[in-house]
Amino acid sequence: MKDTEIINFYNNLDQYAKDKIDRQLIDLTNAKKESRNYCIKVCPKCDAVNPRFTKGGNANSGKPMLKCSCCHKRFTYDNGQLTHYSHQDESKWDQLIVDTFSQVPVEKSAANMNISTYTVWRMRMKLLHMLEKMIADTVVSGEIELDEKYILNSHKGEKKDNLKPRKRGGSASKRGLSNEQICLPTAVQRNGTAVLKATNTATPTSGDLMKLSNSIGENSMAWIDGKTAYNNLLSEKHCEIRVMKDHTTYTSLDHLNNVNAFHRLIEKWYKGYNGVASKYINRYAALFTLVREYTGCDTQEILLSIKKRMHQITDFFRIVDMKKDDLFIYSIS
Known part of the structure; x- marks a missing residue:
């Protein structure tokens, strides 16, 4: 036009x-x-709050540097952001965010950005780690639905001497719920956000579910499927509980439709990835949560919103840390 x-x-x-x-x-x-606009409010060198920063020349990489008036030390302007500790420019990171939320395969992203597949994978891990930190303080309240999602454990991309590799689409060696199933307790706020985090394998105990305590608002109305392990958590939060035994008891008010829809979204994305290494599952859980939040939004709108939100936090997660820090550790006996 x-x-x-x-x-x-x-x-x-x-x-x-x-x-x-x-x-x-x-x-x-x-x-x-x-x-x-990324405004550094705390000096990364001396932890001074709202100090005065002046221009400090350029780093060897060519990035502009700032100098703290308190400690007189220098650091790059993007300290604590995605481009920090990275040889890739901002445009490559923008493309990575768009591709990640569009579920573009790593190989295709690497071809489009003309960099190696392994570099793109490492960049994605760094992005997912920052997304996880970005939504770490999410709280669901008001009307909430709680349920669990189970996915088969996976050591994708890693060889283990005591475990035989499982073919794509394979099944667990044990019947029913076992420690081969990763449990993802889920809390969804109706007309709001969600919380998704792996806390254990097999059926969750009340202790496992108490790990969601900081994410549940006080005096909420909670719909559950009858699992008694939620009782201690919801009692502590003074929540009113409504139990839905099965779908035949659903009404326009009493149902678990929102959390079930979220679980279907997880299944779709999980299948699209051909599985996810279980040790990284909480990083992908953060992505699944944000994908649900931005459903119906344009990719450029998502990019601008994500960058704006990431500028509110700092994260010094380096590539060398991605395989050892903040992993979901589980064991199979």
Whole structure:
């Protein structure tokens, strides 16, 4: 559509439609500005809060550096962000975010960005770790639904001497729920966000579910499927409990439709990845949660929002740390 056609189309709209378009343009413009503004509030060298920073020349990589007025030490302007400790420029990281939320395979992303597959995989791990940190303080409250999602354990990309490799689409060697199943307790706020985190294998105990305590709001209304292990957690939070034994008892108010829909989304994405190494499952759980949150959004809108939110935190997670820090550790006997 030509510019003149766009202008004519805009002029023929009623005032309500014009105002709505104007608001959206302003919101998108502000989001783009905020996505590029990273303000360092704490000196990464001396931990001084809101010190005065001055220009400190350039690093060997060419990145601009800042100098703290308190400790007089220098650091790069992107300290604690995705591009920190990285040889890839911001455009490559932007493409990685878009590809990750579009479930583009690592091999295809590597080809599009003209870098190695292993480099893209490491960049994705760093991104997922930051996403996990970004939503770590999420709290669901009001009307919430709780249930568990079970996925088969996987040591994808890693050889273990005491375990035989399992073919894609294989099944567990034990019947029913066992320590071969990773449990993902899930709490979904109706018309809101969600919490998803692996805490154990097999059926969760009340102690396992208490790990969700910081993520559940006080005095909420909670719908569960009857698992008594939730009772201690919900009692501590003074929540009213409604038990749904099966789908035949569902009504327009009493149901677990939201958490079940989230679990179907997880199944879809998990299948698209052909499984995920279980030690990294909580990093992917953060991605699944955000994919649900941004359902229906344009990829560029997601990119701007994610960058804006990441600028609110700092993360000094390096590539060398990705295979040893913040992993979900489980054992199979």
